[in-house]
Amino acid sequence: MSKGTIYCVLLALAMAVLFVLNLVKGSIDIPVGDVVSILMGDAEGVKPSWQYIVMESRLPQALTAILCGAALAVSGLMLQTAFRNPLAGPSIFGINSGAGLGVALVMLLLGGSLSVGSVSVSGFVAVLAAAFVGAMAVMALIFFFSTIVRSHVMLLIIGIMIGYIANSAISLLNFFATDEGVKSYMVWGMGSFGGVSMKYMAAFASITVLGLVGSLLLMKPLNALLLGDRYAENLGVNIQRVRNWLLFVTGLLTAITTAFCGPVAFIGLAVPHIARLLLTTDNHRYLMPATMLCGAVVALLCNVICVLPGESGVIPLNAVTPIIGAPVIIYVIIRERR
């Protein structure tokens, strides 16, 4: 068995263990036996509120962490390969900022509701729609520029600039907003895997899985891109088309995860590096599945850490992810310098 396969199996095992841990561990103590019987559908004599907590809160949260972690990590990997920049990540193109701007508009300017024609939604659905529309709008913009600008680096810079513009609009909205508005926006910005309830799970999971499958299909051209654009073209890869697909897939994955979970920091940037360190290979045939699994593992781990304070509260997700993410980035930079 190759090293890649062994690591994938190990990561899958770790994911399974952490998944169970996510169901058992939470802000309140529910005995393991009760959790098991709730999951088996044999929940007689168990408190109904506990049933709700396990089935409607912990289970979707753990599933979301797996999907979201895998989606962000694989987006980061693809962008890092395509742009030959180890510091590229899903947030680099301003897609996160686009989602943030959409949410800021709804929360801070429109008072939490969104009306299109006669349809009016408020609360969670409005935020969700705004984030998705914002992210897709930025993606469309990047797409447009990618038809004009050939250079990868220039396209990256344009992405960063769009992010800045979105952020300046966000600061302006924040400056003039109410205390509660700023607070809700802050809380959204801190990220959470708790945003997907079972009602939305099907939609969230199917779009994410679609994106993940899409990325697996890009495995081969990505390997070709590693050799450089010229070689890749000689191998019969249509660079422009690959880049378009790549933008579409990463854009979709980032948009859907940011819409539901807020801008989750660092997973997209750091996890591909963790996978590379483990596998010591650049071959996407192994690297890509390993990155997905690793993303899921890291996300599940962060999610468990968030509820560690127990009865006394929760820690925001984005306070936890950089603790795992940032040291990895520093390590990569130091290793590159040697």
Place this chain on the structure above:
Amino acid sequence: MRNLNILFIAVMLVALASCGGGNSVSADREDGDTLQLKYATLLSIVDYDGYSVATIRNPWKPDMTLHKYVLVPRGEEKAERGAWRDERDATVIYTPIQRAAVFTTVHCALLQDFGCEGSIVGVADSKYIKIPYIHEQIRKGSIVDCGNGLNPVVEKIMDIKPDAILLSPFENSGGYGKVEDINIPIVECAEYMEKSPLARAEWMKFYGRLFGAQEKADSIFAVVDSSYHALKERARQAGEGRSVLMDKMVGNVWYVPGGQSTIGQMLQDAGGRYPWANDDQSGSLSLAFETVLERGGECDVWLFRYSSDHDMTLRELAAEHRGYDQLKAFRTGAVYGCNVEQSLFYEETPFRPDLLLAELLQILHPEMTNLPPLRYYKKL
């Protein structure tokens, strides 16, 4: 290098010396007549012959003074040698204040209660002020909106030449920036840091003195004090009320008021059973939904504040978070929302805790009669 060392030591010495000077407390005079404040812990007012001294304790560093004010009645300021000139490290304010920049809407509302709204010449964040009088005057040009309260437009403040600026202090805010440098006294309205609702309200005596409405302030507070206690007594006689859950989720977090917060104390005074009553936090707790469901899922009533341009319905509430339908109060429909955009909750309750207590009493003891109609909360 040696020169640098000497320079460093010199700088340190100067710094130490100036620190020492800042904290010196002027000797207490004997003829001072301390105003007895019943509840306020951060404020003390001492009346001397011809002037008063008000000292605000630093709420974040208990041994320090936040600000000391010398209140000198107009007319006295001409006197060549009034005793007040000996007060050191104090900000002198000539009373009554005739032109005030008031950056918090609570104090705008209070001044209106005093009948002193004519002395307001500047406000901040006028968008969020719900007092019609203020907007009318802004349109007429006799009140100026100085912009964002945390970062006001200094030129506008200088232009309206106020006698004083009323604003709310923040912990470690790093001062008030340029506003401090324009030689206009800043009145730091720190009452929101008081622990009990009545202590907070009692600060109106200080504001009354500042604006020449001393009697009015004292009489309003007397009403607040007596009606608060009367209501509390009624609650005590009525025995245990319904159990109550407070506020709702923001994103993924449910910020629950701590047992010792103002609202936590008022719930106890109203006889409500509050799941976090034994908690000793005076701020709020950030909890996961499952924790709230476990401890407060069976509460009889649910009260929350929200901000929206229309009254919320149960359906809108349910759409915000699916878990809400697990709460007993939600299922039985005992849900009361206070739309802070449309009610005067934040404007009135800090200085009129009796009005809020009456409201809580009515919700927590449905059997009680002859209470005023609900003013802030509405049943969804």
